[in-house]
Amino acid sequence: MTTAAALVFSTAAFAQDEPTSTPPAPTETTTPAPVETPAPPTSTEPAPTSEPAPPPAPAQQPAQQPAQQQAQNNVTGVLYADKNGNGQQDPGEAISGGKIALWGSTRHETTSDADGKFGFAGVAPGTYNPFYELQDGWVVHRPDLNGNMLTVTANATTHVVARAERPYSEQFEVSASLDRDSYEYPGFVKIAMAFTNNTDRRIAHIGPQCNRANKQNALGNSAEWYLQFPLSLEPGQTRKFTVTEKVPQGALTEGVATLDCVFAPNSGWNTDGPSVFAQATVVGGINYTMVLGQDKNANQRIDADETVSGAQVVLLDPKVGVQIAERTSGADGKVVFTGLKAGEYRAVLLGSWDFTDEGQKLVQVTEQGGASDKFLKFASPPSLTTTMKFDKPRYESHEIVRVDVTVTNKGGKTAERFRLFDSFYDLDLGYPNQWGDVRRDGPGVRIAPGETRTFSVSGKIRSFPNGKLSLWGMVEYIGVPNPGNNSFSAQAEVVQTNGDLGGVVYIDRNHNKRQDPGEEAADVLVEANGGAPYGYVKTTTDANGRYSFKNIPSGNYWVGYTLAGGWIVHSEGDGPEIRVTPGAPVQLTARAERPYTEALRATMVLDKSVYSIGEEAKVTITLSNRADYEVGRIIAACDRAGNGNQLGSGWPMAEGWGDLRETGVTLAAGETKTIIVKEKVPATARWENRVHVACDFAPWAGWNYDVVSAYDWASVPGGTGSLAGPLAYDRNKNFVVDPGEAIGNTRVFLMTDREFGGIVAETVSDAEGNVRFDGVPAGDYWSVVDGPWKSEGEWGGHHQILADQLARTSFFVVPGPDVAPPAGGDNGQQGGQSGGGSSTGGALAKTGASVLGLGVVAVLLVAFGFGARIAGRRKTS
Template structure:
């Protein structure tokens, strides 16, 4: 389907989303929908009039996607999820209704007998919007589970693999029905294990396929053996299939597994030396013993094996180094020295002697330092964990439920935090862990905290659970202050600088509260008898003046002495500062050092200090992301000071991050201001450079959404029509082009990652400022909808030359419309500009060939 630059783009293996073949269920309208025949209701007329959500539930037994006589479902349970939740059942005619539903958005769920299922056809589930004074009508079409409609088989080409190596997966799907099944996708590795298959880009690109009645389709995918399979010893394939598979879980599943060997080998022979002759004789081998290898430094588990009938536990794929071996269950080593495991570059084997031991058994106690607190006080909690078992508890971590206490960041639990390395607690010993925190919530006059133990051999959030509580008495205090306009910038209030009628807002306290007031003629304000605790106070002066934050400053209200604040308003930083930012190159590679030249100018008649940089606020992992590297110098910590009228240039050096590959570009986008992370009136600067190499895919339906419901309804798809991807909607070059299939499906593969605009050949155009804009991310398939409206045929770029213009024009079907002058897909001549545009992007030029872009 796709024509693009040679050696850059590939052709899609299967058709993608077919929005016209499977209707959305349920369907929402603002008036009752038509049904084949009137369906009476057993509801009284008065009750029916009160219903503002009504519907019909039927089983589509003949698969014609409409309700026929005898298909109504009675006794079906319908749940309307919202606040609150509503439930009802369908009557003998399949009718149901909900009365008095407040306007808002709700989700519907159905529980039916005999295996019938109402499938979800939208990624958002079955969402409906209830509008005041409008009856929302639902038609819920039930069908047989997808596991009865189509079959899936999958096989691996071998029963054992070596690492490094590849696995060939062959998957076959068969449609058992007499109707088309569209947009079948898979969800693999729901358990998120690291040694799983079916998670590669190649696998993902096969999804979204359709099956005609009775059709069988087979595809093969080659994936690399995951490195984690060395540790586990197996590689697995575990996938569910269904249209809209994230919501519909009743589809067929496939399971496959193979052994994995390779890397450094290490074997343990485990036995119980009953006759104390320092060897394992007949009958002394221990089978079924679980052995875990832990990283000596972090305590993280790196491998797990279970001994066989011969007492042997074989490990493969280990890195050379030292590990600590831990036994699960009721076995332990006869002495702790046997826990040390040394793995060298050569394969090795060792004998380990075991003895019986009772498993670890942990209990916990929480002790609060007081039985009664005032709500502003700091609480100390001591958690004592005791091992009452017969062997050491390995990698103990505390699963804490201290939600009513503000323990701060980072976690004060240290190594025993939820994601920490854990600690060892030997048999018969106890460990005490202490934390302090301010009360941030309590219920019914009580502070409640709890904990649960986690260690090797018990699941996370396993037993036992232990808790403590204390009484909390509400306390209050006063918060007030003054606001002034620092017109002469001397950082002190002078006569005539009082700020009257300033809106002051205070948020915080325990329990959380919100208050607002305005300053008086002297710029003063006060909040009396508010709940004690931490507060954030904001100010809104008139005339564009701003009260700036000077970092993370705690405002804490306590009983007794009132808190008095002084708020200095000044002109916005945007009036004083100017910033530019320039990268030293137009093209980089991942890991290459980029030099960023930052120029800051102070246009004001006063000094501006503590200027910081806040970069990559969107969190894309680009230059300057948190935590900032040392290369940012004073812009990171101390801050830069500019005298009145002064300009400074700061040279920043940072390596190009791996995240730049996602969009084939590295971005430096920063805000500059005193305490930039805490203030909004910042000046921004931006520059970018190409990082070539990554490619992605883009797919979705081409359609004219006549009813503006953001769904491709029957008759809206535009088939057999050419679609271009361009670097700019008006002035860009053509990077790739393809044709929609007969059902309107469009797909681009192997497109260099970046920003593009889609343009449709023929009397169509995209609507809105961002209509037709697409972001292609490396190694990902982006799903979208190419929605267009009637409009003038697009003009080809002037620099295309005659390669396109001289082609023979053809008329192609566009959902009942003729493209008239649509370009013929004739082959080589079409590739002329595509090759040029792709090469520009691949070489890091692209749109930058017209000049470097900076924002100041």
């Protein structure tokens, strides 16, 4: 959080002396909230986006106000301009005539009096978003990610201290430049940044907001970029750094790469900070040229006086609806698209121009590129009206709700890539998405002029605050003027209904899958989650293993069981939905059995130690049942982390996994089966120069947790990547390289093991402590620093390098023992606070190998898939 804090909800938050006079009741207006969620005024901050979390704002607490004032105003506050930046209100700092608004379930507006005080009466309990409109450029900043939303509680007065300060654009400066005026795709861009604090106060947690327009050609989105933030600036300090990122593929089709960013503390809310803009041309790929014009003389060509300039053309992939590029025709009517792939595209004109016929919209790009003349005509833009209605005005909470969204195009042009953005949290639409092609990430549909389309979905009520089911959404299409103005909403009354849920739990000791005498499970904890509105209930079974939940809210439930002695009620994956409704009670039978881990064992072994991309890998899987009963429907659940560079990834799994995909494998008592699985090594294995196979095995392994696991890996050599970041001693443990903490001119090694590994690469930090390794075989490494330095913690100094990627890290070290340098090695120039020793130590001193010789050997071992891979056989379980 910036020390120049903003809105705080505590009378003691800034230890300020407030005026003691009681302000008169301010003039206030209150209007009911519309059905749809209101968009805030354009002059205020936008909704927050995901940013590194600052420290939490001070806690809100009701202020102690006189009883008479509490009766009048349940929200009071004071507004002041912190002119001297000391974080508290001083004489002469009150802001008079400032406009204050609260946005929530109701809207409230007022102005501050001569003492800066304001108040709101009759504010309904709930959460509100405060906005301030001040004169002379003063701003009330938002210091945290929730934007300091105001919570009003019943029978209490909430007090607000609103501290205004100068815009961030006056407090600090930012400059940015690209290292070149033109780039080729694929390639890299270097961005040089400089930040200067113009104040006598520290400014903390500065972050970027880049590419607010969500353009495909934007810079400033790479991981290396965001690892520089949040940024802190001391009084008068200037900080400089350079980031490197790939030229975006979208920049190739757009013809330019653009950096467009605004910087501020909590930049998701605060937009008054300094901005930067830089742009460079990008070339490469296939080019296509079209000339736009009006064929006024009907001679089937575009003459010199018939060209159309300033027409915006969007190029779409017709299969998936993705926007490929956007161009504007020049004075000669030409539009040039660069960086295209061969294929078929659809051209869309924005504004009041349209193509004369559907055939003109087709763009066919060959390997040699292409060119064409496109004839235009005037046409009014698409104009959509959207309505939503329920199939009933009133529901009981257990009923299925149907919603119809009807769209009519009253404009003169086709609405291209029409999609719906719904906010239907209170209605469970299930899976898969019922909106089909018009879902928010779908390819969209085309709605012709005069056409009316209705899109319908059905779902179960999840929640209905205040007895109402309120749904809203908005539409989006190519060239929509303002999506927020194209919204739809509807509301229906919901009446709560209840039902009963009960059942029996038994322990299937003889594994015959039915309850026999003496198998009742008493004192079992039964927990049920679900219902509308969502709730949680629990109970225990009686001596007969029975339980019941009476009169609980209707809806879907998940029921769990906790038994003594390690017995488990397993999921069978495709079991019926547990849905409680009025009428007959839902009765469940829960069969408990021994954990699968007691019965099953699994191993996996790859047939080779080194593969190439696309080569068929053979996995030998051995499954054993040590129990005296049958275990059936055993399936494999692989790559649980979703890394994508493993065998068995994705759903469904590759066909080579056979019955382990869905059908399942059955093992008789004491039986062992060997299963051979074949699958091609995925291209993504190049990321780590390894292919992994890591799987869990059990009946319905995707739903049960007591699974047996097996693992193996092999090398896939060839990919190299880079690693970069600052070398520093982080004295204050704030994970930021502050002035005086960087360690310059010092050797850094990458090793295959922190203590006993070989050196794969080495470099020397520059004067500012920056370290960079290029061309390193993808894999896991440990960094070791020359001099009396060491990495801290079990995983300190551990790095993963992925092929074709730059991994950004911080080489943080702490003072360590001054170890003798490697035998036969050259320490190189020492800098920072190194003191001339070498902590590469333990391993190098023991081997006596030279840095150069050991480095060459280690690189070859890693690059060709040996080293640790052949030092010992892979572990399996």
